[in-house]
Amino acid sequence: MRNTIIRRVIILGAFAILSLLAVQTYWVRRTWDLQEREFNRKANQALLDAANQLAVMSPFDLPKLKLVEQVSSNYWVVNVNNVFEANDLEFCLDKAFETQSLKEDYEYGIFDCTSDQMIKGKFVKYSPGSENKLGLSAPLPKHYDSEFIYYFSVRFVGKTSNILSTMWIVNAFTALMLITVAFFIYSMFVILRQKQLSELQRDFINNMTHEFKTPISTINISTDVFLQHDKIKEDPRLNRYANIIKEQALRLNTQVEKVLQLAKIERDNMELNVEEIDLAALIQNISPTLEMKIRDKLGTLTLALEAENALVHADRLHLTNILHNLVDNGVKYSTDKPEIRISLENENGKLLLTVQDKGIGISKENQKRIFDKFYRIPTGNVHNVKGFGLGLFYVKMMCKEHKWKLGVDSALGKGTTIRIEMPQKG
Numbered sequence: 001m002r003n004t005i006i007r008r009v010i011i012l013g014a015f016a017i018l019s020l021l022a023v024q025t026y027w028v029r030r031t032w033d034l035q036e037r038e039f040n041r042k043a044n045q046a047l048l049d050a051a052n053q054l055a056v057m058s059p060f061d062l063p064k065l066k067l068v069e070q071v072s073s074n075y076w077v078v079n080v081n082n083v084f085e086a087n088d089l090e091f092c093l094d095k096a097f098e099t100q101s102l103k104e105d106y107e108y109g110i111f112d113c114t115s116d117q118m119i120k121g122k123f124v125k126y127s128p129g130s131e132n133k134l135g136l137s138a139p140l141p142k143h144y145d146s147e148f149i150y151y152f153s154v155r156f157v158g159k160t161s162n163i164l165s166t167m168w169i170v171n172a173f174t175a176l177m178l179i180t181v182a183f184f185i186y187s188m189f190v191i192l193r194q195k196q197l198s199e200l201q202r203d204f205i206n207n208m209t210h211e212f213k214t215p216i217s218t219i220n221i222s223t224d225v226f227l228q229h230d231k232i233k234e235d236p237r238l239n240r241y242a243n244i245i246k247e248q249a250l251r252l253n254t255q256v257e258k259v260l261q262l263a264k265i266e267r268d269n270m271e272l273n274v275e276e277i278d279l280a281a282l283i284q285n286i287s288p289t290l291e292m293k294i295r296d297k298l299g300t301l302t303l304a305l306e307a308e309n310a311l312v313h314a315d316r317l318h319l320t321n322i323l324h325n326l327v328d329n330g331v332k333y334s335t336d337k338p339e340i341r342i343s344l345e346n347e348n349g350k351l352l353l354t355v356q357d358k359g360i361g362i363s364k365e366n367q368k369r370i371f372d373k374f375y376r377i378p379t380g381n382v383h384n385v386k387g388f389g390l391g392l393f394y395v396k397m398m399c400k401e402h403k404w405k406l407g408v409d410s411a412l413g414k415g416t417t418i419r420i421e422m423p424q425k426g
Contacts, residue, residue: 021177027170031167035167039162040070043102045100046096046099047096048068050093053096054092057088060080060082062081063080066145066147066148069143071153074156075140075154076155077152078152084110090108090122090124093106093124104126104158104159104162105158106156107123107124107154108122108154109121111143111150111151111153113149116142117142118139121139121140140153140155212252216252216253216256220250220253223242223246226242226245227239227243255390258390258391272315272318272402274313277314277316278310279307279319279344279353279422280305280307281310286320287301293327293331294338294340297331297334298337299331299338299339299340301342302342303342304341304344305342306344306345312422312423312425315398318401321394322399325391326395327340329392329416330356333359333416334357335359335360339358341354341356343356347421350421358415359416361410361411361412361415362408371392372393375393399420404422405420406418407419407420
């Protein structure tokens, strides 16, 4: 995977995750604010109802101003401005909270102006059908306003947990979001780790192929010397062996060059030497070389160069390599005498190059992967066809670099047709 692709994945993934987190954060805060406002509204109304009922029971008149005041997030003070009984207060609070559906544990306390402190406080635990009343968990603070002389205060100790419990859907989605973020981070770690291992593997292969270049060149030079020697020419057996060495050295050199070229492509170091080429003339020029490969297996090469305009912009070297690779594949995968047909025609303003064979064909499931790097069609334990699985991958990468459209048609037992659609030079 290229660095640019990984960079895009990380940037787009991070942007998507941050956007979702921002939306989720806004949703959580919005929901929390709404739930808290609703809780505060119910608490204010319940305390107002309790004060009014307490005034009726005592009886006395309530002050017009500063009756109910929220001191903090979960602490309220109610200024009744008159004396009252603690039991009456608790009864009124229970009834008012029940009316407002405030099923909350709470603490209440009564301010004693003679001792200037909160007294007679209790912790009341909500439990439908029964009462569980305990002492205060902590002293309730007195109010700071000197105008508050006779008042009571209420603290909801479980307000936060109550609001969270009403937001269970939001909490569940938040948990899923955090799991998604964790999975994304882990996936990025795995991708980067795999990329690092892939780079180590690629560097090893590239270094190895570079190391092969020197001995292969030495073998080629030595073989040329042998072939030019009079004694080698006179001895058919030695001449045949020298030619075999030359042929295999050239074959090995071709494979090494393929690996090096693909390494350049994967590193985005490929520079195409694009020029205007008459593709029909190019095919005619290299056809003798192509025919030699086919005739070694007693096959035939047919050219159908019917295009009126065969001018394209391409790199001559790579375009030639594409043709050699496609013909090589047709020869390799022909069980009998190979019959290769190269056609060239104009179609819808495009130049269509077709290389067709009558070989063993490719199944539908394998057609999707034949252009993958190192992929070879499974043949069990039989390895009659030699190669590294780089030929068609090279063709795909070159077509991609030239912005050509590549396609394949094949059926088992009927052969394979590779199509390359190129922009036509006017």
